[in-house]
Amino acid sequence: MHPRSRLFCFGMGYTARTLARALSAEDWQIAGTSRSAGSQGSFSEEGIALAVFDGTAPLVDAGPTLAGTTHVLISIPPGAAGDPVLAHHAADIAALDGLRWAGYLSTTGVYGDHGGAWVDETTALAPTSERSRRRVVAEQDWLALWRERGVPVHIFRLAGIYGPGRSVLDSLRAGTAKRIDKPGQVFSRIHVDDIVQALQASMAQPDPGAVYNLCDDDPAPPADVVEFAAELLEVEPPPLLPFAEAQLSPMAESFYRDSKRVRNERIKAELGIRLKYPDYKSGFRAILAIESG
Secondary structure (H helix, E strand, O other): OOOOEEEEEEOOOOOHHHHHHHOOOOOOOEEEEOOOOOHHHHHHOOOEEEEOOOOOOOOOHHHHHOOOEEEEEOOOOOOOOOOOOHHHHHHHOOOOOOOEEEEEEEEEHHHOOOOOOEEOOOOOOOOHHHHHHHHHHHHHHHHHHHHHHHOEEEEEEEEEEEOOEHHHHHHHHOOOEEEOOOOOEEEEEHHHHHHHHHHHHHHOOOOOOOOOEEOOOEEOOOOHHHHHHHHHHHHOOEEEHHHHHHOOOOHHHHHHOOOOOOOOHHHHHOOOOOEEEEEEHHHHHHHHHHHOO
8 A cells, every 4th residue: 555544543442453553564654542641652652643532522633633644443432422533523534635545443233133143234223222323323424424525434343353362261361251141142253353454455445335244254152152262271161150140231231132143245245355263263262372472
C-alpha cells in the first residue's frame, strides 16, 4: 500500500492495537484515541500518537488530529445516547479529503437468537439485548453517512474475539473460567489475527457499504471450548454448572441469551480470506506456542 497511508483508530483497544502493530510493520502512520491520558506512554514507544477521547466531548483540535488520515477504524461501542464518534466527529470524518476506507467494528449480537441455526449477512437483525440494539442503530447511522456523505464505510460484525492475552486459557489460569451447561448453546468466535487479516484485505479492496461477518468455521458449545483449553493446559476443567446456577454477570448472561451459528462465506468469497485459525483448537494451540516461545 501507499507508504503515506495513515490509520486513525477511535478506541485503541485489543483489536485496534493488533491491527496498528501489523500496519506499523508496513510503514503506516498510526494514531488514535484512548479514554484518558494515562495510557499514552506504551503507545508512544510504538510510535502511535494518542489523543484523549472519552465520548463525552469532541477531540481537542480535531482538524489537525485527523489531518492526513486515509483510513479510519471505529471500535468504540455506542452508549445510551448513540455512537459518540458520529455524535462528535461525523462532519470531520466526512470532510477528510484523502479518506479511502472507514471500518466500523460491530457484533454478531445484532442477529439475536436463532436457536443454534445458521445466520449470514442477509439475515434480518433481531437483537435481544439493549447493547446489541444500540449496535444496530449505530450500523444504520454509519451506513447513512456513506449514503448521504460518501464516507467509505464498511461494517464488520465480530464474533467472540480471542487471542494472546485474551482467551479461555487466561481465565483458566486466573481461576475465573466457568464451564456452563446450557443444552443447545453454541457461540461463534474469531482469533484477533484473522480479524486483522480481514480488515487489511478490505482496506486493499474497499467496497463501501459492505457488511462482513468475522468468525471462524467452528461454532461450538462454550463448555467444550473450556474443556479443550483445560486439556491443553493439563489442568482439571472447572465443574460443569447448570446455566440456572451459574451466577453470571448481567453482561455474561446476555451472551447466553443468544445461540446461533454464524456464516463467514462472504469474507472468503469477496476478500479472499483463508483463515489462519479456522477453529478454536488451532487458535489455542497457536497461542500456547507463542507463549512458550
